[in-house]
Amino acid sequence: MIDISESVMQFLLALIVVGPLVGAAAAFLPAPPGLKGKNPDQAVLRHGVVVTGVVLLAAIVLVLGFDHSRPARMQATTNLHWIPALDIRIHLGVDGISLPLLVLTALLTFLCALHSYFKMPAGPSPKAFVALLLVLESGTFATFAVLDLILFFLAFEMVLIPMYFLIARWGGEAGAARSASTRGGGRAAGGRTRAAWKFILYTLLGSVVMLLGLLLIGLKSGTFDMVALATDNGRGLTTSVQVTAVLAIAVGLAVKTPMWPLHSWLPDAHTAAPTVGSVLLAGVLLKMGTYGFVRIALPIAPEGMHTFAPYLAAFAVVGIVYGSLACLSLARKGNNGDLKRLIAYSSVGHMGFVLLGIASMTPTGVNGALFANIAHGLITGLLFFLVGALKDRYGTADLDTLAGATGAALYGSAPRFGALLAFGAVASLGLPGLAGFWGEMLTMFGAFDPAEGLSRPAFLTFMAVAGFGTLLTAAYLLIVVRRVCMGERRTNAEPVADVQGHEFAAWTPLVALTVLAGLWPAVLLGLTDPAVQKLLAGGKS
Secondary structure (H helix, E strand, O other): OOOOOHHHHHHHHHHHHHHHHHHHHHOOOOOOOOOOOOOHHHHHHHHHHHHHHHHHHHHHHHHHHOOOOOOOOOEEEEEEEEEHHHOEEEEEEEOOOHHHHHHHHHHHHHHHHHHHHHOOOOOOOHHHHHHHHHHHHHHHHHHHHEOEHHHHHHHHHHOHHHHHHHHHHHOOOOOOOOOHHHOOHHHHHHHHHHHHHHHHHHHHHHHHHHHHHHHHHHHHHOOOEHHHHHHHOOOOOOHHHHHHHHHHHHHHHHHHOOOOOOOOHHHHHHHHOOHHHHHHHHHHHHHHHHHHHHHHHHHHOHHHHHHHHHHHHHHHHHHHHHHHHHHHHHHOOOOOOEHHHHHHHHHHHHHHHHHHHHHHOOHHHHHHHHHHHHHHHHHHHHHHHHHHHHHHHHOOOEHHHHOOOOOOOHHHHOHHHHHHHHHHHHHHOOOOOOHHHHHHHHHHHHHHOOOOOOOHHHHHHHHHHHHHHHHHHHHHHHHHHHHHHOOOOOOOOOOOOOOOHHHHHHHHHHHHHHHHHHHOOHHHHHHHHHHHHHHHOOOOO
16 A cells, blocks of 8 residues: 555564553653643553554554555564574564454554543552553564464463453452342452453463474474464474374364353453453454464364364354353343343354354355454454443443343433444344454355365254354344343433443444445455465465
8 A cells, every 4th residue: 555665564563562562661650741641540541542542553554554465475574583492583474364453453452442541440550450451462462473383372371461460450240140149349359350260270271282282383393483384384294293283272272262162261251351351352362262273273284174173163163052042041031141241152152153164274264264353353342342331321231130120221311322232233143234244154155165175064064053053143132132222211210321422432443344344345355365375275375
């Protein structure tokens, strides 16, 4: 789009990855004279908005300078020796696969910082909150930008500690949806602490197993360079090594995705996390797992991936149906279903479509998986923003309370809010013309005609089960809209604020991008398809 030199592109990518870390350290410094605002808390929250805004601007310039005629080529690359004895390098770069994820991360983190400036979650020092948010952003950027297996692992783990503290120190009640007895400050703190520990233990244990697989690949091939390994396309690794490595790596990636049955940490983490924690957890952290499958497992160990592809697809479609049935149960009257918990379970189903596309090992399926990744980040990020605002207004996200005789009836009490919630719901169920449609359709097309050597009858069965899952998804989301948005307007009750200015600013980009990606899917597919074709062809464009 614009001609930017390679050195400037390298600087931009380095700024995107390292800039938030510098900003995190600066958050603990006193605000400069004239920028202190009304109080120190406001100054540090404004600092978070400025840093994430600068990073978002750098990401946009990176997109404008990206050579869109060659999205399969790694661009803005930096390749420096770090640990020569082990051939571990500081190797950064972006292509059509990673670029959309970088922009999504930059956008969602900026919107979360903006939201926090106006609605800081209850908890300790805002300085620590902003610093953790920026460290989380840096770790996510690094995961999508590094091209060395060891650096990938380090970046993959870097996000765990900040997310743990965001849940444990600024979160709410993890068990509120299940039992009224959990109410109370001490019990709420205990619930969020348990949810945070569950999150970090699951992901750490999975990561230890994943590290063994990464080390096996690096030691057997003689390099940890992901570009060289992808170009080799597994030719330097025996089938047994590939199978063992993919099994180990897939465990760690499946926990982070999360894939059924390794998903049980997710509902508690989402229910307990503050609004911005839920947005980032669903919007970008879950994508790290599926990105690892595409960037590492598919091109580096294709024979191992081919062996496990049917099992991955089977777990994926079970997750689609399981997540939808869990949401239907939570949406039913009398079940005390928490809306945050419901959206968390819906993520299990949506990420199942992503895994199904990856398991097909076809360009169509993998492109659909990458598209669904971005769509899920936009739509679920919007839904968590909305549910967080709903909880702020009514003091609860319990469906039975919201839908009771004195419930929300949002179309009457806050029509713009109700319209946005309905928009998020129909986008999430995959309405044609919105972003959620294309990812699910393409992943099922990939399952319809899987890669050579995979059982087509099995994948046709998986496709049919996934199609049934879309019907269940539509059912529970429409139930939620009917119960929360429809009904008689509350009488003799205090008026409820409709969409406010800062909420409009934070939510509008997500709505606009959901519509844009739905009406013009070539925006994403034009980036991802050449890169996916090259990846599956062993580095040959």
